[in-house]
Amino acid sequence: MTLQQQATDSRLPDHAAADADISVLPRIFDEAINIAVFERALPADIALSAKAQCQTERAWQFGWLGEINEAFTEDLRRHLPAPEAGEALIEDIATVASAVAFLFETDTVGVRLRLLNSAMCPRFHCDNLAVRLVTTYVGPGSEWLPEHAVNRLGLGAPRADRPEVAADPHAVQCLECGDIALIKGSGWIGCEERGLVHRSPALAGGEKRLLLTIDPA
Incomplete structure (x- = not known):
């Protein structure tokens, strides 16, 4: 069941x-x-702009730490595989990053855009930071567990004696492509033991994923 379906059924976890x-x-x-989660269907121009950046065999990534300004957009444009088709994507990323800066009352954000051809973090885990924005422009979205389906004794580096993190594998929730999610990690004050447990989705052979993460700094 997708997050959107679950919300419609009024069974979204508390x-x-x-x-x-x-x-x-x-x-x-x-x-x-x-x-x-802001449940968003990607506008057609942004979806096309994002897909144009995936027409390459190599995995690539772009990183930025600082203000969201003209220098940011110019640097992002320089790093895109298909900058001639990148304007809609650039504008959307700048808008989302500016919104994060406004929401968390900071001038500085950490932005990372990655083209992936395999799962980046395939194990369920909890980020050791306060909060992160995640959104997927191409490919499947991130997966997460409702708290009732988490065995936190399984978190951490894999060991033979660690139990599975997912106490109920059938409870796994999936963000949709285009959704914008803010997730708390263990660095959020008061959420040290309740950070969201999530993972990267598995990718089929030849499948690609264009992932954006933003951290307020």
Whole structure:
């Protein structure tokens, strides 16, 4: 069941918030919430711009730490595999990054855009940071576990004696391509033991994923 289907069925976990309106994102500040999802269908021009950046055999990534300004957009344009088709994607990334900076009252954000041809973090884990925005422009979205389906004794480096993190594998939730999610990690004050447990999705042979993550700094 997708996150959108679950929200429609009114069975979204108490620690999650999701809506088709961007106003849901500030709910990440609610003490009980550790994932807030703006359910967004990608506009056609952004989807086409993103797909154009995936027409390459090599995996690539772009990183930026600083303000979201003209220097940022120029640097991103220089690093795109198909900059001539990149304007819609660049504009969207700049808009999303600026929104993160505004929401968390900071001038500095860490932006990373990656083209992946394999799962980046295939094991369920919890980020050791306060909060991160994740969105997928091409390919499957991130997967996460409701709290009732998590065995936190399984978190950490894999060992023979560690139990599986997913106490109920059937409870795995999937973000949709285009969704914008804010997820709390163990670095969020008051959420040290309740950071969202999530993982990268498996990719089929030849499948690619264009992933954006943004961290307020």
